[in-house]
Amino acid sequence: MTARLHKDWKSVPDEVRGCAAALGNFDGVHRGHAHLVRTLHSARPDLPLAVVAFEPHPGELFRPTEPPFRLTLSAERLAALSALGVKHVFQIRFDEAFSHMPAERFAEDVLSEALGLKHVACGADFCFGFKRSGNAEFLAERCGELNMGFIAVSALTDEAGPYSSTRIRKLLKAGQPERAAEELGRLWSVHGVVQHGAKRGRLLGFPTANIALGRHLEPARGVYAVTVRLTNGSAYAGVANIGIRPTIDDGLESRLEVHLFDYEGDLYGQEVSVALHRMLRPEKRFDGLDALRQQITRDADEARQVIDQERGSL
Template identity: 70%
Template sequence: MSAKLYTDWRAIPAHARGAVAALGNFDGVHLGHAHLVRTLHQARPDEPLAVVTFEPHPRELFRPQDPPFRLTLAEERFSALAALGVRDVFQIRFDEAFSQMSAEQFVSDVLHDALGLRHIACGHDFAFGHRRGGNTEFLAERACELGMGFTLVPAFTDANGPYSSTRIRRLLQDGYPERAAQELGRLWSIRGVVQHGDKRGRLLGFPTANVPLGRHLEPARGVYAATVRLENGRTHRGVANIGRRPTINDGRESRLEVNLFDFDGDLYGQTLSVALHVLLRPEKRFDGLDALKAQIALDAGQARDILDRPA
C-alpha cells in the first residue's frame, strides 16, 4: 500500500483515523528517525503506521533570518518516510496561528480528536505547544488520560553520540557526504526544478542543469561525484558543482550545477534529485576559462572512476 499525505489536520478522512504515529520534524529522516518509527511499529505491529510532522520546520517560522538549513524538504521527506513503511503522513502546517496553540490543545484537539490516534511515540527531546510548553512527561500523562498509548523511544546512538540532523548538517558542511550517507541510511540529495542559466557550461563543453538550493542546507562548496534521478525514475551519473563560480565572477547566491554523463535532452522545468557521493575538490578560482575547462574534464574523469567502483 502506498503512503498517503494529509496536510489539513482538521479534515482527516475516517479511514485514516486510528493509526499509531511517531511525532517530530523528521528533517533528513536519518537512522535515528528510522529507529523511532520501527520501535513504534514493534510496539503496535498490527496497527497502521503514521507520522505527525510539520511544514515548514518551526525554526523557519521563528528564525527566518537564519541561513537555509533543511536536509529534506517536504517531498523528499515524504518519500523517505514512505520507504520506512509509513502509511500516513500527517503534515501539519506550522504557521503563526498553529504556533499559538497550547500543549493541551495539541494533544487533545489535534492528536486525539482530529487524528484519532491510538498510540503515539517520540524521542526524549520532543517539545510542543505555545513556547514549547509541552514535554514528554506531559504528553505521556495526557495520552494515558485520553486513552492513547505512549512510547518514549531512547535516542539511537553510536560511538559519537545520538544520531541527529544537526550532526549530519555538520558533516555536509565539512565536506563529508559519504559519512552523512552512513547516518542517513541513503545518499543525501538535493531536489529542485531545473532553471535556465547563462549557458556557460554548454560553451565549455559541459552543459549543466541548474538547480537552486532554495531552502536546502548549503554543503561545502566544491565539486562532487553525483547521481541524478529524473522525473521518469531513470538515474544518470554525473559531476556537480556547488558554489558561486568564482572564475567567471558570478557573485550571486550559491547554486547547484550538475553535468549528466552521456545524456542529451531537455531538462528545463523538470524536478531532479541530485545525490552527492564524494567531494572531489573544494571551490577554487582558476586563471581563465581554459584552465577551468581543463579542470572540469579532470573532475568528470575522477567522478566517473568513483561512480564506476562497485558499491
C-alpha cells in the same frame, strides 16, 4: 507504496483514524528517525503506521533570517517515510497561530480529537506546544488520560552520540557527504527544477543543468561526484559544482550546476534529484577559461571513477 499525505488536521477522513503515530520534524528522515518509527511499529504492529510532522519546519518560522537548513522538503520526507512503511503522514501547517497552541490543546484537540490516534511515540527529548511547554513526560500522562497508548523512544546512538539532523548538517557543511549518507541510510540529495542559466558550461564543453538550492541546506562549496535521477526514473552519473562559480560568474547566489555523463536531451523545467557521493575538491578561482576547462575535465574523470568504484562494490 507512497504514504497518504494529509495536510488538514481538522478534516481527517474517518477511515484513517485509529493509527499509531510518531511525532517530530523528521528533517532528513535519518537512522534515528527510522529507529523511532520502527520501535513504534514493533510496539503496535496491529495499527496503521503514521507520522505527525510539521511544515514548514518550526525553525523556518522562528528564525526566518537564518540561511536555509533543510535536509529534506515535504515531498522528499514523504518518500523517505514511505520507504519505512509509513501509511499516513499528517502534515500540520506550522504557522504563527499554530505556534501559540498550548501543549494541552495539541494533545487533546489535534492528536486525540482530530486525528483519533490510538498510540503515540516520540523521542525522549521531544518538546511541543507554546513556548515548548510540553515534553515526553507530559505527553505520557496526558495520553493515558485521553485513552491513547504512549511510548518514549530513547535516541539511537553510536560512539559520537545520538543520531541527529544537526550532526548530518555539520557533515555536509564540512564536505563529507559520504559520512552524511551513513547517518541518513541513503545518499543526501538536492531536489529541484532545472532552470535556464547563462549556458557558459556549453562553451566549456560541459553543458550543465542549473538547480537553485532554495530551502535546502547549502553544503560545502566545491565539486562533487553525483548521481542524477530524472522524473522518468532513469539515473545518470555526473559531476556537479555547488557554489558561486568564481571564475566565470562572480555571483553572490550559490547554486548547484551538474553535468550528466552520457546524456543528451533537454532537461529544462524537469524536476530532478541530485545525490552527492563524494566531494572532489573545494571551489576555487582559475586563471582563465582554459585552465577551468582542463580542471573540469580532470574533475569529470575523477567523478566517473568514484561512481564506478561505488557501483562495483555493490
